[in-house]
Amino acid sequence: MRVASNRNYTAWEGKIPVGWRYTAGLAGQEFLQALKDRGEILGSRCERCEKVYVPASIFCERCFAELNKHEPVKSEGEVVTFAICHRDLEGNPLDPPRVAAAVRLDGATSVLVHNGLGDPAKWKIGARAKVKLAANRTGSILDIEGFELV
Amino acid sequence: MGNRVAVIGAGITKFVRRAQETPPELAWAAASQALDNAGMTLDDIDCVIHGTAPDAFDGVHMKAEYLSAGSGGWGKPYTRTYVGGGTGVFAPIHSWMHLASGKFKTALVVCEEKMSSCQPHPQGAFITIFDHTTERALGPNLLWIFALEQHRYMSVHGIKNEQIALASVKNKHNARGHPSAQIGGELTVEEVLDSEILAYPVHRLMVSPTSDGAAAVVMAVEDVAKAQTGQPVWLEGVGWALDTAYWTNRDLYYPRYVEKAAWMAYEMAGIKKPTEEIDFAEPYDPFAYKELHHLEGLQLAPKGGAPKLLADGYFNRDGKLPSCPSGGLLGVGNPIAAAGMMKICELFWQLRGEAGERQIQKPLRRGVAQAWGDLMQVGTVVVMGT
Amino acid sequence: MKEPKLGTGLSSRDFFESGRFFTVSYEVRAEYAWDTGPAIGRYLEELKAGRIMGRRCTKCNRVFVPPRAFCELCFRPADDWVPLEDTGTINTFSRCYITWDMQKLTSPEIPAVIEIDGATPGHGIMHMIGGVDPDEIKVGMKVKAVWKPESEREGAITDIKYWKPVS
Numbered sequence: 001m002r003v004a005s006n007r008n009y010t011a012w013e014g015k016i017p018v019g020w021r022y023t024a025g026l027a028g029q030e031f032l033q034a035l036k037d038r039g040e041i042l043g044s045r046c047e048r049c050e051k052v053y054v055p056a057s058i059f060c061e062r063c064f065a066e067l068n069k070h071e072p073v074k075s076e077g078e079v080v081t082f083a084i085c086h087r088d089l090e091g092n093p094l095d096p097p098r099v100a101a102a103v104r105l106d107g108a109t110s111v112l113v114h115n116g117l118g119d120p121a122k123w124k125i126g127a128r129a130k131v132k133l134a135a136n137r138t139g140s141i142l143d144i145e146g147f148e149l150v
Numbered sequence: 151m152g153n154r155v156a157v158i159g160a161g162i163t164k165f166v167r168r169a170q171e172t173p174p175e176l177a178w179a180a181a182s183q184a185l186d187n188a189g190m191t192l193d194d195i196d197c198v199i200h201g202t203a204p205d206a207f208d209g210v211h212m213k214a215e216y217l218s219a220g221s222g223g224w225g226k227p228y229t230r231t232y233v234g235g236g237t238g239v240f241a242p243i244h245s246w247m248h249l250a251s252g253k254f255k256t257a258l259v260v261c262e263e264k265m266s267s268c269q270p271h272p273q274g275a276f277i278t279i280f281d282h283t284t285e286r287a288l289g290p291n292l293l294w295i296f297a298l299e300q301h302r303y304m305s306v307h308g309i310k311n312e313q314i315a316l317a318s319v320k321n322k323h324n325a326r327g328h329p330s331a332q333i334g335g336e337l338t339v340e341e342v343l344d345s346e347i348l349a350y351p352v353h354r355l356m357v358s359p360t361s362d363g364a365a366a367v368v369m370a371v372e373d374v375a376k377a378q379t380g381q382p383v384w385l386e387g388v389g390w391a392l393d394t395a396y397w398t399n400r401d402l403y404y405p406r407y408v409e410k411a412a413w414m415a416y417e418m419a420g421i422k423k424p425t426e427e428i429d430f431a432e433p434y435d436p437f438a439y440k441e442l443h444h445l446e447g448l449q450l451a452p453k454g455g456a457p458k459l460l461a462d463g464y465f466n467r468d469g470k471l472p473s474c475p476s477g478g479l480l481g482v483g484n485p486i487a488a489a490g491m492m493k494i495c496e497l498f499w500q501l502r503g504e505a506g507e508r509q510i511q512k513p514l515r516r517g518v519a520q521a522w523g524d525l526m527q528v529g530t531v532v533v534m535g536t
Numbered sequence: 537m538k539e540p541k542l543g544t545g546l547s548s549r550d551f552f553e554s555g556r557f558f559t560v561s562y563e564v565r566a567e568y569a570w571d572t573g574p575a576i577g578r579y580l581e582e583l584k585a586g587r588i589m590g591r592r593c594t595k596c597n598r599v600f601v602p603p604r605a606f607c608e609l610c611f612r613p614a615d616d617w618v619p620l621e622d623t624g625t626i627n628t629f630s631r632c633y634i635t636w637d638m639q640k641l642t643s644p645e646i647p648a649v650i651e652i653d654g655a656t657p658g659h660g661i662m663h664m665i666g667g668v669d670p671d672e673i674k675v676g677m678k679v680k681a682v683w684k685p686e687s688e689r690e691g692a693i694t695d696i697k698y699w700k701p702v703s
Contacts, residue, residue: 010571010572011570012283012287012569013568013569013570014282014567015566016275016564016566016568017637018206018209018268018564018566019269019270019561019564020208020267020269020561020562021266021267021269021551021552021559021561021562022559022561022562023168023169023171023172023551023558023559024172024557024560025171025172025174025175026170026171026542026544027175028172028558029170029557058175058178059178059182059220061219061222061224062224063191063192064181064182064185064192066182140558161538162537162540162541163541164540164542165543166544166546168545168547168548168551169542169543169545169546170544170545170546170557171542171544175542176542176543179541179542180541182541183540183541209564266551271636273638274637276636277636280662281602282568282570283572283576283580283693284602284661284662284693287693287694288647288662288664289636290636290647290662291632291635291636292636293632294630294632294662297632297647298628298648298649298662299628301628301629301630301675302627305676329537329539329540330540330543346633347631347633349633349634350630351630362543364543394608394609395608396602398602398627398659398662399600399658399659400658401658402628495537499537505537
């Protein structure tokens with residue numbers, strides 16, 4: 001730490017020295033295992049609420065039921081919405097721009113947000129898109145490279 | 151003082167050093183168990199209160215939103231309440247406001263903490279509680295502040311460290327009967343004093359661990375509570391207070407803020423002589439001396455007198471006024487907000503006679519729980535009775 | 537009470553090394569510039585000049601340090617600056633053998649609360665004790681500030697190196 005201005009002592013600089021290691025959780029472990037091993041997108045069905053959560057969950061947030069039926073949904077679905085990002089986190093221009101796409105995979109109630117691949121100009125709400133898996137899978141959400149338009 | 155409010159169900163996870171579950175999974179486990187225990191579903195709940203300590207522990211900014219699904223907040227009036235370490239006992243007070251006011255009839259109160267996410271150590275987040283300019287430049291760590299307070303408490307009253315160590319021995323022993331406990335066990339005073347000195351006079355075995363876990367209760371107004379269970383446990387008194395955050399400008403030997411919060415709660419409960427009208431206590435014990443310090447603030451021991459009473463067995467589970475029958479933070483563990491809520495759960499289980507092998511054998515009519523936090527100057531107190 | 541629900545403990549190996557359990561690591565860039573404000577700004581300037589300054593509230597008659605712009609008890613502006621002594625009394629202290637990230641220290645750091653002479657009794661600051669055998673330090677000892685040489689001072693609380701007991 002040091003004084004930013006040595007003349008007026010107006011500000012004192014420092015940082016919060018923390019980082020984190022997050023576990024995937026009980027459902028997350030199964031979700032990532034299925035993705036890594038079989039390239040499947042695992043969802044969890046609540047029979048009572050007739051919802052299928054993606055990624056998988058051990059509980060239904062609506063009725064609080066325990067969910068232990070995790071099944072793969074389809075790897076293809078409908079583009080619910082998307083955004084075209086022209087700046088990165090630091091505000092620097094992105095060229096080409098990057099698409100963040102929300103896709104409801106067939107069989108799922110919730111949408112999955114991931115990279116929208118290909119030409120940003122071709123993305124349309126209501127279009128069909130499918131999961132493109134990464135070449136090397138390690139058990140991470142990045143085992144999906146993104147969605148590509150069908 | 152508004153509508154009568156009771157706790158009608160409780161739930162808890164195991165407290166562990168590193169949980170595989172995500173924070174929402176932990177919250178859901180405790181919350182869903184509390185609902186089952188109350189004989190209710192989420193549909194029966196009018197509002198949800200979530201208590202959790204700094205975002206920096208779980209490593210998620212605006213953690214309450216992240217935890218809302220697991221806490222049952224979907225589609226409901228949902229609030230996070232936070233007063234540092236005092237949060238776990240303040241969350242039911244917050245819920246009491248919602249219910250006593252008549253605004254709602256039922257509430258789900260959920261506290262969660264996952265400290266293991268924070269690397270290399272949760273202290274990295276804790277050290278920012280010191281003033282950035284006038285204190286952090288000295289390179290402090292969190293233990294300093296507890297060591298300084300314990301030493302002040304000891305030096306003002308002439309207390310020996312073996313008297314303090316006995317609190318660790320008692321609580322780790324008590325925790326052996328708690329199925330959630332992280333570090334229960336049988337220790338001797340010598341073993342506590344032989345453990346490494348972290349910051350004199352604080353030895354390693356006088357410190358609660360870092361923990362992951364969650365605890366929850368369901369609360370309801372009188373008509374719902376009586377319809378739902380034959381054994382509601384009533385919130386008879388609530389209190390909370392703050393001392394100056396300029397902690398080097400006040401005497402650390404005595405927690406005035408706990409005294410103030412305690413009398414606020416006792417007055418509401420109609421208690422005039424705390425030692426005669428309270429049957430057992432769950433004071434906040436993140437460090438061994440804090441249990442004694444807080445018992446004095448709670449008016450359950452004279453100033454400087456708690457160590458002697460402890461040595462006499464007065465605070466043992468079979469003593470005149472059992473303290474931390476749960477095993478406390480020293481034995482059960484310290485997932486910050488969930489640890490305070492664990493104490494509320496313990497009052498509930500003890501007063502219903504459901505504490506299993508931890509059950510205090512004498513008849514119980516009333517207990518008090520207390521937590522403490524911020525920069526050592528927040529006191530939160532709840533009196534519960536049958 | 538029922539058996540607790542969930543709370544699945546992972547060993548250190550499973551958490552950090554084994555790869556059996558998926559985890560994600562993240563470092564945040566949490567860097568800040570904290571404004572000192574006028575009161576602490578002046579405090580630091582005066583420390584650079586080798587003086588400790590407090591503030592007085594004429595309503596409660598307290599002289600407090602660290603100085604602040606307002607009296608938090610009377611909730612009104614503090615009234616004036618008061619030069620304090622660079623001597624004081626140890627209110628409490630510790631010998632700390634670990635760092636914040638739990639690394640062991642072979643020689644202890646000695647943090648203390650030091651009541652500053654000239655301030656209202658009981659009003660002190662957190663600082664370090666030094667220049668003495670750690671085992672000889674007692675609560676109630678008189679201490680004096682050991683300053684850095686003027687050329688090395690930077691307007692920081694560390695312009696005082698430590699406080700040394702005086703006989």
